[in-house]
Amino acid sequence: MTIGFIGTGHITKAVVEGLCGDGDPPAPILLSPRNRTVAADLAGRFESVSVATDNQAVLDGAETVVLAVRPQVAPEILEPLHFRADHLVVSLIALRPQAELGPLIAPATRVSRAVPLPSAARRLGPVVYYPADEKVEALLARFGTPIAAESESAFHRLWTLTSLVAPYYALMAEIMAWTEKGGVAPETARAYLDSMFHTLAVMARDGEASYADLAASAQTKGGINEQVMAILGERDAFAPWREGVEAVFRRMERGMAEAG
Ligand SMILES: NC(=O)c1ccc[n+]([C@@H]2O[C@H](COP(=O)([O-])OP(=O)(O)OC[C@H]3O[C@@H](n4cnc5c(N)ncnc54)[C@H](OP(=O)(O)O)[C@@H]3O)[C@@H](O)[C@H]2O)c1
Structure with missing residues (x-):
């Protein structure tokens, strides 16, 4: 199962380091080309990581898509992309609730929001997420301690603690x-x-x-x-x-x- 990342900045770097860092045979990871330096660095260090030609190529080549762009630019980045109904989406984007993500990722419907910490690079720390989803939990457990929030408001309250x-x-x-x-x-x-x-x-x-x-x-x-x-x-x-x-x-x- 290939994991794709849209947005290759600070938090993607930490998560990818966590996913790849412990000798587990990790799933193939496909990164969007921005940030170019971070993407090239990760691809150079880890065999399972490669860099796609553009954001759509990430979606086309992945079954799980992690969204890790800044909230201000999220709609303009996501709107032109073609998601598939079978995509599992994990959004790390702040300040964009489920209701806003829905139309941006349609026809995909299976989406959880999650908050890894930079300590994900060392596979440490809580990763609060919502809504609960077995597959998302298994993914998050590979770079932290998943904690499912019982509502989106509870998710915001726990994210606040960071x-x-x-x-x-x-x-x-x-x-x-x-x-x-x-x-x-x-x-x-x-x-x-x-x-x-x-x-x-x-x-x-x-x-x-x-x-x-x-x-x-x-x-x-x-x-x-x-x-x-x-x-x-x-x-x-x-x-x-x-x-x-x-x-x-x-x-x-x-x-x-x-x-x-
Ligand atoms: N940092 C954290 O600890 C943390 C924790 C939990 C959640 N988050 C959330 O995760 C998201 C990313 O945070 P971050 O700290 O990783 O920010 P960041 O370092 O600024 O990373 C965002 C990345 O998005 C890239 N980008 C910009 N335009 C793009 C486009 N059109 N297509 C693809 N990628 C594009 C940027 O590339 P360029 O550098 O080339 O502009 C940058 O590498 C935010 O929504 C944040 O709230 C962050």
Whole structure:
């Protein structure tokens, strides 16, 4: 089963590296020629990857078609293309809901939207997708952990969470700077932070407790966690985080059509 990609940019590069990188005999992969440099690089590195002459040749040569172009240009790129009814379409395009994709890919009807992270290159990270589809799930499992959303709105809410990557790293940078300022060697601080936050994530993932219970049980009376939580609580420090994700979610729900 050949997997075709329309749009060969950052996320296609990560997904193709994930698909090809682990010695699995991967399905043949057919890339659209843009971006030329990225497409040539991938085709040069992986035997199963080739570059089609144009976007229509990708559709003609593939059974599964992954859409990975920017949302602003998606209609003008997709409208002239001839999809087949038997195409399985996986759209990675932001801000273009199912209802808008339908007419662009007709007569194909089997379409799921998905959100890989750049860590797909290392086969790591969640890949939220909607609607659930066995074949799509099997494809996504080859470069991440597929998580089916129960509705398109739930899909937008989970996609919204990917906007917390920069805030998360920025928080780490802030704490790191504070630690170093107190005289801790950067490599020591970094080793500690990486190990501590990795451990917290693993403990939450492998346990039964809710996040709220984990936060409560870490706050012993009169202890240092309780002290920091009290200061954060006084300043309503989680409010900007809620406002940030709410603003992104509203933008996702409006989509391109309404955003103009
Ligand atoms: N980056 C992420 O982490 C991520 C994650 C999930 C979803 N997405 C979504 O995936 C889509 C692509 O994102 P990206 O970060 O990969 O963007 P990108 O790096 O800009 O890639 C888009 C690619 O589309 C190509 N393109 C432009 N016009 C084309 C045409 N007529 N035919 C075929 N290809 C054409 C561009 O080629 P040129 O370079 O030659 O212009 C570029 O290589 C977006 O909708 C984004 O929202 C991205």
